[in-house]
Amino acid sequence: xxxxxxxxxxxxxxxxxxxxxxxxxxxxxxxxxxxxxxxxxxxxxxxxxxxxxxxxxxxxxxxxxxxxxxxxxxxxxxxxxxxxxxxxxxxxxxxxxxxxxxxxxxxxxxxxxxxxxxxxxxxxxxxxxxxxxxxxxxxxxxxxxxxxxxxxxxxxxxxxxxxxxxxxxxxxxxxxxxxxxxxxxxxxxxxxxxxxxxxxxxxxxxxxxxxxxxxxxxxxxxxxxxxxxxxxxxxxxxxxxxxxxxxxxxxxxxxxxxxxxxxxxxxxxxxxxxxxxxxxxxxxxxxxxxxxxxxxxxxxxxxxxxxxxxxxxxxxxxxxxxxxxxxxxxxxxxxxxxxxxxxxxxxxxxxxxxxxxxxxxxxxxxxxxxxxxxxxxxxxxxxxxxxxxxxxxxxxxxxxxxxxxxxxxxxxxxxxxxxxxxxxxxxxxxxxxxxxxxxxxxxxxxxxxxxxxxxxxxxxxxxxxxxxxxxxxxxxxxxxxxxxx
Numbered sequence: 001x002x003x004x005x006x007x008x009x010x011x012x013x014x015x016x017x018x019x020x021x022x023x024x025x026x027x028x029x030x031x032x033x034x035x036x037x038x039x040x041x042x043x044x045x046x047x048x049x050x051x052x053x054x055x056x057x058x059x060x061x062x063x064x065x066x067x068x069x070x071x072x073x074x075x076x077x078x079x080x081x082x083x084x085x086x087x088x089x090x091x092x093x094x095x096x097x098x099x100x101x102x103x104x105x106x107x108x109x110x111x112x113x114x115x116x117x118x119x120x121x122x123x124x125x126x127x128x129x130x131x132x133x134x135x136x137x138x139x140x141x142x143x144x145x146x147x148x149x150x151x152x153x154x155x156x157x158x159x160x161x162x163x164x165x166x167x168x169x170x171x172x173x174x175x176x177x178x179x180x181x182x183x184x185x186x187x188x189x190x191x192x193x194x195x196x197x198x199x200x201x202x203x204x205x206x207x208x209x210x211x212x213x214x215x216x217x218x219x220x221x222x223x224x225x226x227x228x229x230x231x232x233x234x235x236x237x238x239x240x241x242x243x244x245x246x247x248x249x250x251x252x253x254x255x256x257x258x259x260x261x262x263x264x265x266x267x268x269x270x271x272x273x274x275x276x277x278x279x280x281x282x283x284x285x286x287x288x289x290x291x292x293x294x295x296x297x298x299x300x301x302x303x304x305x306x307x308x309x310x311x312x313x314x315x316x317x318x319x320x321x322x323x324x325x326x327x328x329x330x331x332x333x334x335x336x337x338x339x340x341x342x343x344x345x346x347x348x349x350x351x352x353x354x355x356x357x358x359x360x361x362x363x364x365x366x367x368x369x370x371x372x373x374x375x376x377x378x379x380x381x382x383x384x385x386x387x388x389x390x391x392x393x394x395x396x397x398x399x400x401x402x403x404x405x406x407x408x409x410x411x412x413x414x415x416x417x418x419x420x421x422x423x424x425x426x427x428x429x430x431x432x433x434x435x436x437x438x439x440x441x442x443x444x445x446x447x448x449x450x451x452x453x454x455x456x457x458x459x460x461x462x463x464x465x466x467x468x469x470x471x472x473x474x475x476x477x478x479x480x481x482x483x484x485x
Contacts, residue, residue: 006037008472009276009284011263011301012292013043014050015458016450018248019079019465020290025255027473031480040256040286042263042278048249051417052458054240059365060357061240062323064415066458067356067372068092068234068241071225073459075466076244077235083247088239089225091232092338096358100340101175102348103130107340107402110172116194117173118164118211135167139208147205153426156193157185163207175341179352181456182317182421184378192424192454238362241458266291266301268443288445288476290468295422295452302448307438310431314452316419318384319376322395323356323413326369330407335369340402344379348402349394351377368410373399378423388414422452447472 008024010017021041028037041048051065069076071091080086100107111128113121119139126136142163156177160169174185181188190198200210229235237243249257262279266289269275276284291298299312328335335358342348354372357364364370373395375383383391392412399405425431432453439448449464 006476007040007284007286008037008288008290009040009042009274009286010290010292011042011266011276012050012450013041013045013048013257013259014292014450014461015052015245016050016461016465017041017043017290017292018048018245018252019462020292020449020469021252021255022079022082022248023466023469024290024473025252027469028476031473031477038256039252040258040284041252042261042276043259044262044279046259048257048259049242049245051420052241052245053415054242055413056240057411057413058325060325060368060370061360061363062370062413063236063240063356063372064321064323064413065417066241067354067360068236069458071229071232071235073457073463075463076459077225079248079462080237080244083244083251085237085244085247086226088237088243089229089235090238090360090362091229092234092359093361094231096336096338096355098337100337101130101172102340102342102346102402103171105346105401110341114172115211115215117168117176118207120208120212120215122208130171131167135165135171138165139168141165142206142208145206147201151198151202153189153191153429155186155426156188156190156197159190159197159201160185163201170345171343175343175352178344178377179341179374181423182319182351182377183423187378187423187425189424189426189428192428234359236360263301265303266443266446267304268446272445274443274446288472289447290465290472291446291448292450292465292468294419294450296419298448298450298452302439302443302446305439305442307435307442310435311448311452313431314428315423315425316452317376317378317421317423318381318416318418319374319421320383320391320414320416322350322373322375322391323415324371324373324392324395324399324409325364325411326371326405326407326409328367328369330405331369332404342398344377348398349383350375350398351380353399353403371399371405384416384418422456445472445475 010021021039025039053064055062099110101110108130111124113119113124119125160173200207204210264279265277267275273285274289276286295311295314299308302308338359339354341352342350350373352374356370356372391414447468449468451461454464
């Protein structure tokens, strides 16, 4: 601290940390009445934004990390409005609504009416070639099966198999959800990933009936969106997700932003303060800390706290993507789909492929096509040992076999996102609640949050950053208000 000016530190400059800084600054400015305070954001890598990384190349807008977010999730839309970026939002191409799933080395169109793989229109579902007649009958049994009377956590895979059968799980739902968590559904916590599924079962008895009922609320959920993106499930920014990061950083220009600075440890000291030790040995005493790093890093920073061992147990999966640019003349099919998904047992390396320039009209120049292939999921973690050339070769083999694309790409971008996808085991929420209880008792002014806790999507991370900022601000305001004047 300097001259007794309150100092608050945010460790981690990804989207969670930047959001935490933005909302903490906003809260403290409203409360302080002009009294000085200091906020620092410490990021070990050379730049802010975490996994978000947009580049432009030869007229292409390329997302090397996440490429979009769900429009119905308010936190990121609210942040866009807070930053004055609502006019930058853009939806998917309405002429590329089709999605395919591989079965038997062929692409089968995903039947209309599927929401997160759950059928809400039975006629298209019953006519799909993705599922056998027995598999369709088994899925339809969800309409008559009783609800589970116990509401304890269970695995996502067991829940979906119990409601819809194993065939629907393996051929439709699992490939869809793999794009979100890259995990084994039989190990992922239902309550931590899709708690709405359990709520639907309890309220509507049937998952299908519950999903049908929830679709009626779509219009209400999208009412907050700008008209230009109101009918799009997925949304991004016209200049890429990096523009959101840039806008956040610009809004925080007056605070202490540091990149290339690592943190070694965080521990409590006398007076309710916190000591942050940097990797270069420098020590800073601060009034409050928000840690937004991956949980395995947070566990190391808080190693003196016994509860931190719970964070170290959360597993992370590594994934990669291979982005390829082509001339339109070399693509032997109509660009009327957003991409396709590959179930585990189909024998391919890639787990999905997005026809990026068909899905997002701003992504490629006229006459060009951009494709993005995904690699890596639970049980398929041998790929990190491969060279970039091997990753490209395997991706090209798969799109040649499935799409008939044999031309040499104009260029290729390979991104490796190591240990990037947290896996929430059954009982995750209870373990996190126990950790936070112990943390509050030991270090009440240290908060830990981020993708490893309550959601991996960009809106979830922004919400968690905002919640942590509000929690710390409330503590600061409450303590200040209790001091006699």
